[in-house]
Amino acid sequence: MSPVQDAPTERLALSGWQRLSPWAVGLLLISAGATLVRQHMPLLLGAGAGLAMVERVGLRELALGGVLLLLVAGLLSLLYYRRFRFRLDGDVLIVQKGLFEHREFKVAARHVQHIALHQPAYMRPFGLVLWEVETLAGEASSIQLPGIRRGLAEALGHGLRGAASIAEEKGSPGSDSDPTGARGAVRRFTLTPAALILHGLTSRSIYVIAAMLSPLIRPLERWLHDRLPQLDLQAWLPESTLLAIVLGVLGLVAVLALLAVLAAWWRFHGYVLRGDGERQVQVSGLFARQEQVLSLSRLQVVEWVQTGLGRLLGRGYLVCHQFGAMGGGEAAEARRFLVPGLTTEQGRELTAVLWPGLNLGQPLARVDVIYRRVVFLRLLLGSSLLQLAVLGLVGPGGLHPATWGAAAATLLVISAGVAQLRWMAMGWAQEGAHMRIRQGLWGQRTSIFPLQNLISVSVQQSWLQRRRGVATLQLDLANGRVGLPYLPERVAWTLANRLLASVEVGQAA
Known part of the structure; x- marks a missing residue:
């Protein structure tokens, strides 16, 4: 039976109130207790504070207090379990929870952009997962169901995809071996x-x-300071100090x-990574398995990072x-x-x-050469200040004049090389309905996005840029701001108008 045929049954079952698994409540209680102990363990063990507490209160009284706290935590967990419930009302997920304050959350399927399943190692024997849904507002508005059966989590995922996604999945028979529940998925x-x-x-x-x-550097330094005099390092350390430093760094x-x-x-x-039509599903993890679903209709920016x-x-x-x-x-x-x-x-x-239809064959255009000069002057100023600081520390006679000259020439060559590499790394290209922007020096990050996904476009000019006839183009995207500095002014304004026109056309469509 296909997932589409099972969908009405799943939605009918989810229309009633569902609860967390009882195993999940116990596991969450144990994990919360372990986290609390781990966070306060340094306070109890540091400087004999734990022993002082035992001597002052008494071991028997301390054990009774721990049992009492455990009973209170168990009762609160039971109350939390009874008040935590959820159901799927049509295409709206309703979650009610709260210990002392009752709260209700509602998430419409059209606002869901990200669904993730996490299965830590301690939940795997019980067949439970941590199910999380994220809305358009991002991580701040995410809702988590901390411990439900995997079948129930998959049913929730199918229910929140909406009627459009269900219609797209017609003709794709299900499979028990596929965690997404779709045999038509392409690896x-x-x-x-x-x-x-x-x-x-x-x-x-x-x-x-x-x-x-x-x-850990300072504790390690103190340990070495105390231990090194007692160790016979001459037997295994090289005689050359420089070689010993190099081996330590390596x-x-x-x-x-x-x-x-x-x-x-x-x-x-x-x-x-599996592709199932409009959905892309990834599964990974050694002990804590996780599954993430990406909806291509919600995708805003793709970055290639090196x-x-x-x-x-x-x-x-x-x-x-x-x-x-x-x-x-x-x-x-x-x-x-x-x-x-x-x-x-x-x-x-x-x-x-x-990004279907994207062609990455077009070469990237560079910004104006003034950007290279500006970077070179900034680096030259920084290296000059560094030399002045060294000169103030060692004094004018501390080094031979030839050494100062060689250091200045080396810094000059390095500044020129870094400025050239920065200028060569910065590039952009408009490829049909998409735009590609590359940034970085040693490591590079290339942002690729449709023009209609832009949030805002601005053209900025400093007094130096106005004199040189260049401008900086600032693009606001879903993942932050991307800038193209020192574009020719005519190119910057033409590109800004073109981008704004593409955004207006996309919104009208």
């Missing part, structure tokens, strides 16, 4: 283990991990790279943005529809699938 991309490792090495995770581990980079690969393996293991190492290895990833998904690096990209470990050719093919 568009499968992430291989080699591609997964390359994505971990070339993604921005290594910078995020380095930032997360930065608070070891640190290797550890960060290993952690980045493990993070990518944790998140994207078993990654599969880090510096990714450009050398020919690897990158696609980030699909919808309404309410503001920019914000790797941490924010964790909640977005992301296709990792792609080669350049695979990125082009998938972009053409997401």
Whole structure:
């Protein structure tokens, strides 16, 4: 029996009030308790605070207090379970919840832009998932059902697609093995283990991990200060100090790279992207499996992202943005529809699938050469201030004049090279009804979007730009602002008028 034939039965079953699984309430209680203990464990163990509390209160009284708190938490969880209910009224999802304050949420199917299913490892034996729906307002208005049966989650997804999506799925027989419930889905991309490792090495995770581990630098420094005098380092460290520093830096980079690969393996293991008509479905995760559904009608911007190492290895990833998904690096990209470990050719093919009719063969146009001069002057000013600061620290006689001259010449060459690369990396092209904008220096990010998806267009000019006859074009999109600096003034105004006309035509259509 096809999903279309099952749809009336599913919608009839969901029209009555549904509740969370009792197993989910117990699991959420345990996970919340573990999180609370983990957050306050440093306070209890630090400086003997836990032992002082035990001696002051007493072990027996402390255990009775813990049992009492557990009973209170259990009663509150039972009350929360009784008040949490949801149902599908036509094409409107109604959720009622609240412990002391009763609240009701309603989400119309036409306002749904993103549906995600998460299955942590502790929920997998019970067949439960965390079901989340996101509206056009973005993450701030998302609604989560923290623990329902997988079949019920899939039925909710089918019900919220609306009559138009159900009509599109006619003739596609169902399959029990397909998590989307559609046998007609086409497998568009499968992430291989080699591609997964390359994505971990070339993604921005290594910078995020380095930032997360930065608070450990001071404790590690103190530990080394206390332990190094007691260790016989001469037996295994090289005699050259420079070689020892190089080996230490390489070891640190290797550890960060290993952690980045493990993070990518944790998140994207078993990654599969399937296309089912207007819907694109991805499934991934090592222990915590997650499933995300992207509706092409809600798609606003597609970004092709390559880090510096990714450009050398020919690897990158696609980030699909919808309404309410503001920019914000790797941490924010964790909640977005992301296709990792792609080669350049695979990125082009998938972009053409997401934006039908797009032709990426047109070369990118560069901004005016004045942009290169401005970047060069800024870098030259910064390097000059750096030299003056060093001169103030070491004094005029601290270094030989030839050394100062060599340093100044080196900084001059570096500034000129960086300015040239920045100018060459900045580019744009209008390809029919789509626009492509590339930004970045070592790593690059290329935004591709239909002209009608623009939110606003503005032309800005500083006093220097007015004198030189150039202007900056600012484009506001669903994922943030994209700028084209130092365009010729005539080109900037012509492009702005063309973009606004395309937006008006799209709104009228």
